[in-house]
Amino acid sequence: GIKKSVAAEIINQGSMTLPSKILYEIVKESGSDSIKIEEKDKNWAKIKAGTSMYNLAGTASEEYPDFPEYNxxxxxxxxxxxxxxxxxxxxxxxxxxxxxxxxxxxxxxxxxxxxxxxxxxxxxxxxxxxxxxxxxxxxxxxxxxxxxxxxxxxxxxxxxxxxxxxxxxxxxxxxxxxxxxxxxxxxxxxxxLMNGEFPDYGSIVNVIEKKNVIEIERLGFLESLKRTNLFTEDTFNAIQLSVDENKLVLSSQNMDYGNAKDEMEINYTGEPLELGFNCRYFIDTLQVMRSDMIRAYVNSDQSPCLLEGDADQGFISIIMPMKI
The missing domain is CATH 3.10.150.10 (DNA Polymerase III, subunit A, domain 2)
Known part of the structure; x- marks a missing residue:
């Protein structure tokens, strides 16, 4: 439940229940800084908003459910x-x-x-x-x-x-x-709150050993992902990431349009890898991060990828791999 108060000129105190959706639309489309609501007989409300006048059917306030109690x-x-x-x-x-x-x-x-x-x-x-x-x-x-x-x-x-x-x-x-x-x-x-138990996520975090480390510029990586994503299939947004020495190659393929390839310089410590992921998941993560440089960790070409950055203290994102 939500309860909110706003400043108003009260001529006569009272209460009534009005349909929220249509009331919102009236206020939104009124083009006026203020509206006037007047209670009429049998739970009707007369509303003046800008140059418009409305008669809106409501219900008795006594019929509205009680607001939940709290401590x-x-x-x-x-x-x-x-x-x-x-x-x-x-x-x-x-x-x-x-x-x-x-x-x-x-x-x-x-x-x-x-x-x-x-x-x-x-x-x-x-x-x-x-x-x-x-x-x-x-x-x-x-x-x-x-x-x-x-x-x-x-x-x-x-x-x-x-x-x-x-x-x-x-x-x-x-x-x-x-x-x-x-x-x-x-x-x-x-x-x-929801009933039920959230799955144990600690085991997923602990499985990543951080032995293959990619250090990459976040905004450059984000733009490269967006370009490569233009040629992914809509259902899975699958891309391939090829990592070797200090180069990352992003590639994607679409049955209708063709294929795309993009390259980036990176700092990399680890063995050569061919990785498959949902491109959209990387884009979503990078868009909420603030770090100029980010680190990506993977154990192997079949393991999840963990993302973190120094300017995003307390945040980690783990993305599961795909078969390409």
Whole structure:
């Protein structure tokens, strides 16, 4: 549920329920800085917006469901930038609703410790073909936050939490076993959590030994991927990455259009490799990163690829290979 207040001139106090979609469209298309809403008999509302007048059918406010209860004392203040970065670097790899594993259609929200023993908040997402992990350190005040084990936030709820960050420096947040609560100066949002357990992602991270290391300029790699992706098949976006000494060759083929090839200089430590991946997954990851130079690690031509960068502390992306 979402509850929000806005500044208004109140002539007579009262309440009623109006259909949100058509009310939104009225406001959007009005071209006016303000609108006037007047309650009429039998739950009708008279709305004046700009040069237009509307009569909109509503329902009694008593019929609207009760807003969920929450514990105000459990809410802890967090910087909006911290939460926004957690979301931005994980939401892109959440599984779509059609995916078979229901728990992958949400984001795992955790509190834990990093390798240095400092308290962190972590978000994790996966669609079964890629894995994104982002964690941020907490200061002394933020460390008071309590996150229940296996807190799974649905994708839509995560998007609404991000919207709540807009225009705010801080907001209050807290959770229990059934819901997560977000409160700003003029809005309150309660998101129902998902049931089920998120898969164990630690085993995937630990399997990558980092023995073959590609160091590459991020923006140049991103542009090369976009060019090569023009000739991939739409279903799988498959590309081949050929790595040898200090050169990376990207190639793709399309049954209707032909093929493409692009080359880049890299810093490489390891054996020659022929790798196959979904090009779209690399593009999605590189677009949320900030590092000028990134590192890609692979064990072999059949193993996942791990991406990280110095200016993206706390973030790793793992992409599963494809057979080309």
């Amino acid at each position: 105000e004392t459990k809410l802890i203040s967090l910087p909006c930038d911290l939460v926004k970065e957690l979301i931005d670097k994980t939401v892109f790899s959440v599984a779509q609703e059609r995916e078979s594993n229901y728990t992958l259609t949400g984001i795992l929200f955790e509190k834990g410790k990093n390798k240095e023993g400092k308290s962190i908040l972590r978000m994790v997402s996966s669609d079964g073909h890629r894995l994104s992990i982002m964690e941020k350190e907490l200061d002394k005040e933020s460390d008071k936050i309590i996150i229940e084990k296996n807190t799974l936030i649905p994708r839509k709820g995560v998007s609404e939490i991000k919207k709540a960050c807009e225009g705010q420096k801080k907001f209050s947040i807290g959770s229990d076993k059934k819901q997560i609560v977000v409160k700003t100066k003029n809005a309150l949002m309660i998101v129902r």
